[in-house]
Amino acid sequence: MNFKKVIKSALMFGLIASLAACSSSTPSSTATTDGQASTVPDGQETYKIGLHYEMTGAVADYGNAELKGTELAIKQANEAAGYEKYVSVTYDNKSDSTEAVTIATTLASDGVVGVVGPATSGASAASYQILNDAQVIVMSPSATQNNITLSDPNNKDSDVYDYVFRICFEDSYQGAAMAQYAVDSLKATKAVIYGDTASDYSKGLMEAFDTQFKNIGGEIIATEYYTAGDTDFSAVLTNIKGMDFDVLYIAGYYNEAGLIIKQAKEMGIEKVIIGADGFDSESLVELAGADNLNDVYYTTAYTTVDASEALQAFIEAYKAEYNEDPAMFAALAYDATNVLIKGIEEAGSDPAALQAAINAIDFSGVTGDFTFDETHTPIKSVLVVSLVDGVQSGAEFVSPKE
């Protein structure tokens, strides 16, 4: 080995080592200080809340929206307390379930009282057992997969994670509600389903819609698939155009749904388009174009039609903070964080007491009023929202019949 090489490699190792050292020696840099009062009054408790979100990677869009909702809730709680009562510790799980395991372990050892996130079911499921074992409360804003709060989602009789709660509907519940609405209110008898092969959310919705629609006398003409990240749907839509159907159920998120709606309408498909809460975002309007968003219905827990005072206040505060309209993800995360904060206000940081308080909570939030059922999933009513020129114009409660 010559001298130059030795110098070079020493430099490189030094670089890595110094990076590692400077990051590990200042763990406090992670805590985002949201409160106005930076000093904590004597004798006052502070609580650490872990923020465990997809900030980069494939589903970063959803994770970042939720991060904003959570940070807003914490900021407001700190303002109300008058000092920095809730300290957030933020980590990025890179939209990767392996990384989620590491982050969950880190959070558990950081001594957080509760964790909000992740946004997707996969990363959530990877974190639950670790955080549950560490007796850390997990509030999942949008882990919608069926039975994900159980230790074995494929087995309905398995144990519920004591410390895991979610704020969103289950996929099956929403999908079935939309099927019911399609038959009862839209008088549809024939439906085409179009969903994402690579998404568990989409898969859950498709199955639930399919089952319920057939149960109540409808017929599924065809089931077609796309893959998240696709931008050209014309081939499948050309096929669908040639079919005889009443409604097109798009089971997916706004990123693709917006483009599908746009391309469908431009192609001349004038049928009713229905979907789920994945539609709920300003981006849907941007992508599809407002004039294409007529005769579009979707299920959600959150609507700005006849908004309650609390919801209006949230929207105002969110706009003031981030200069944009809140998406459903942000609203769910806002509620999830507030449930946790309310629990802490009532019961403090003792894990068992906090768990009991949250379990018994009767919460009224921006995404509806709810209590938790035995699987720690909220009992919320499903709303079907209709769009006229891209604006929410009507909302109706629906519940699927057995």
Place this chain on the structure above:
Amino acid sequence: MAKNRFTKTNFLWLLLIIVSYFLINLLINIGIINKVYQTVMLTIGINIILAISLNLIIGITGQFSLGHAGFMSIGAYSTGVIVKQMGGNLSSVFIGMAVGILLSSIVALIVAIPTLRLKGDYLAIATLGFGEIIRIVIQNMKITNGAAGLVLPKLLDWKLVFLFLVISTFIVVAFTNSAPGRACISVREDEIASETMGINTTKYKIMAFVIGAILASIAGTLYASSFYVIKPDNFSFNKSIDILVIVVFGGMGSYTGSFVSALLIGILNTSLQSFADIRTIIYGALLVMIMIFRPQGILGNYEFKFSNLLKRFNKKEARS
């Protein structure tokens, strides 16, 4: 010539393994290695197995494969499905591992026979294609629960990963130093020349490829039984790239390099955790810088050997 298996160096290796086992055990017991580090260790251990198995294919045999994650997914899903059917205990993990090994060697043969005739980047693209096909098939199968994947209990601790790390390392090193292993190296150095020397290059390429695939599948099994969730997108083409980065970063053809680089990347990733969303930016920039500073990887093709150490030691003795 009968080989003496009880050489000084083999003894030293054994000693190193035993000492590191007890050292890790001790550090965990007195709490220096906490749960976070244990998780990181699991990741690093599994990554090392993946990296050395890919190194056997790329570094030793010179065949550019970009489908390694596909084989990992076969192991992971075999284990996942069997654990789901038979219940979460260690014996189902081992049955899953056996099934994974069987399936991945069959698939590796199917992939290898047509594609290993290709060279360089064409081979890379063909293996990339195969890896993606495996993923798409898994994504659309009922038994694998499609895109939602499988939620599994944690069935392993670091000891089993350590055991399989030792076994895998032994396999690749033993293979590389055996006659077929030397044949593989000759294929890497000059395929036509080795063919002229009467080496059946296709046979040795396939051999290395299948061994690599089997080890990747074992890594998949270990992953499935220690990381709670397996989903098709865990095994996308990006995963293959991640493994490739470890191999090249460590030095192609150097197993020691793969160890060091998996360790460094694991530590780097963990220590960048607190940078939240700019972590990936830093990681990308570092990757470029490191490759510019050391294009041949951290260790180039250097291999750590006790015999070298002994030689040096003896020389010093002699001099003094």
Place this chain on the structure above:
Amino acid sequence: MNQFLQQLINGISLGSIYALIALGYTMVYGIIKLINFAHGDIYMLGAYVGFIFATKTGMGLVPTLIVSMVFCAILGVVIEMIAYKPLRNATRITALITAIGVSYFLEASTQKIMGTSPRAFPALLPKGLIKLGKVTITYQQVFILTITILLMIALQFIVTKTKIGRAMRAVSTDTDAARLMGIDVNKTISFTFALGSALAGAAGVLVGIYYSSITPLMGLVPGVKAFIAAVFGGIGIIPGAMIGGILIGIIEALVSGYGSSLYKDAVVYVILIIILVVKPAGLLGKNIREKV
């Protein structure tokens, strides 16, 4: 029959986008044999630059295209200088890793700076339909295909008829011999990167207009597909990239239309592998017998 024609048109318009990205890919590969994984991200940045320029200044298509192409050309040259040039003499796989590093860097930086949500691209082209019986073609589809073909012809002209093109071919065939003949190899490679990246920038703007949506990760899938397209047609060959891209588009459309949309990507990979096994150099490539 109508349906078939319609699917064919869908396929061609999707394929022309792959082709547009593949053109840049194939040029860079042709000259330094590097799978430039960052190419898809340059395409993404082209779309973002176009987006920022068009929304801030309100100018039309042509200025937007030019700004974005110039930006990407400069970016391509800078990336080449920083990340690939120091590795000219290292193994190609090393350069591949730096390309991956660049790709991570560009994606994550864009996510950080521009946000992760999709942005709606302003409509810079008139909307409208051409109806031929029951088959419909949008103006945008015609437009994108035309631009792709024009760019391909221009590129082919540069490569085969100009002095710099001859230098490019020389460097591609034998770098050392080219250097001995007095060709400035570094300049030629920089030029190739500028040209390839400018094409990616153009593709970004056109795709932005066509789908009206851009995201920081939009380069991932088309990047891989475009590379496959380039291999498909014979890598390093400009008309090959065009044909490869359009064929992949058509295959995807027909599989979605007549087979199962579930397996459209899998079918592309299967066909790719078959082509590689049967004709490793791609559709238009010449099989070169390796000499000792």
